[in-house]
Amino acid sequence: DAGITQSPRHKVTETGTPVTLRCHQTENHRYMYWYRQDPGHGLRLIHYSYGVKDTDKGEVSDGYSVSRSKTEDFLLTLESATSSQTSVYFCAILGQLNEQYFGPGTRLTVT
Amino acid sequence: AQSVSQHNHHVILSEAASLELGCNYSYGGTVNLFWYVQYPGQHLQLLLKYFSGDPLVKGIKGFEAEFIKSKFSFNLRKPSVQWSDTAEYFCAVNEPEGTYKYIFGTGTRLKVLA
Numbered sequence: 001d002a003g004i005t006q007s008p009r010h011k012v013t014e015t016g017t018p019v020t021l022r023c024h025q026t027e028n029h030r031y032m033y034w035y036r037q038d039p040g041h042g043l044r045l046i047h048y049s050y051g052v053k054d055t056d057k058g059e060v061s062d063g064y065s066v067s068r069s070k071t072e073d074f075l076l077t078l079e080s081a082t083s084s085q086t087s088v089y090f091c092a093i094l095g096q097l098n099e100q101y102f103g104p105g106t107r108l109t110v111t
Numbered sequence: 112a113q114s115v116s117q118h119n120h121h122v123i124l125s126e127a128a129s130l131e132l133g134c135n136y137s138y139g140g141t142v143n144l145f146w147y148v149q150y151p152g153q154h155l156q157l158l159l160k161y162f163s164g165d166p167l168v169k170g171i172k173g174f175e176a177e178f179i180k181s182k183f184s185f186n187l188r189k190p191s192v193q194w195s196d197t198a199e200y201f202c203a204v205n206e207p208e209g210t211y212k213y214i215f216g217t218g219t220r221l222k223v224l225a
Binding site for chain 1: 117143145147153154155156157160162201203211212213214215216217218
């Protein structure tokens with residue numbers, strides 16, 4: 001299961017508040033990803049990381065920032081949450097055979 | 112930039128029917144192609160992948176996919192579906208130029224009637 005955990009698993013927050021989601025992996029994988037999943041849109045890449053302190057934007061990065069200070073942790077921050085950021089957020093890692101393994105997801109509701 | 116199209120958004124089949132889900136991508140260079148499945152309330156799991164070699168790829172649970180380079184397609188097939196195959200299916204392809212970024216299709220929601 002690639003040892004990926006996400007926290008929190010569910011969160012309800014108010015518009016304008018900051019939110020940080022955490023992805024933790026235990027197998028020392030170099031690449032980590034944050035996606036959001038919305039009906040009709042599939043999975044869309046927000047940001048990804050190719051090493052400690054090395055990150056890059058995905059197709060829907062506006063309003064999100066990330067940090068990776070340790071190999072095992074990849075944090076996604078919504079600086080000021082908006083209702084359009086209500087979604088299910090999945091973290092993923094890139095396995096040794098270039099396939100992705102996904103975490104269990106975080107359901108975020110912004111009211 | 113790469114794009115991925117899944118033309119079937121919702122598919123309803125009876126058990127034992129054959130399944131084919133379409134996936135087309137836009138970039139014609141070297142591609143890595145994937146099908147993932149998401150069962151209700153769960154995360155995505157890898158069904159199968161194609162990197163090179165035999166264009167007919169076999170995956171888990173009796174699924175297979177065929178890479179047709181001339182058609183930019185990677186369609187998923189299963190000869191006989193089961194009720195337990197009810198799920199959402201996503202096609203994915205890498206961005207070109209050897210990056211490790213992946214683009215996902217919008218998904219096909221499959222419902223199998225018992």
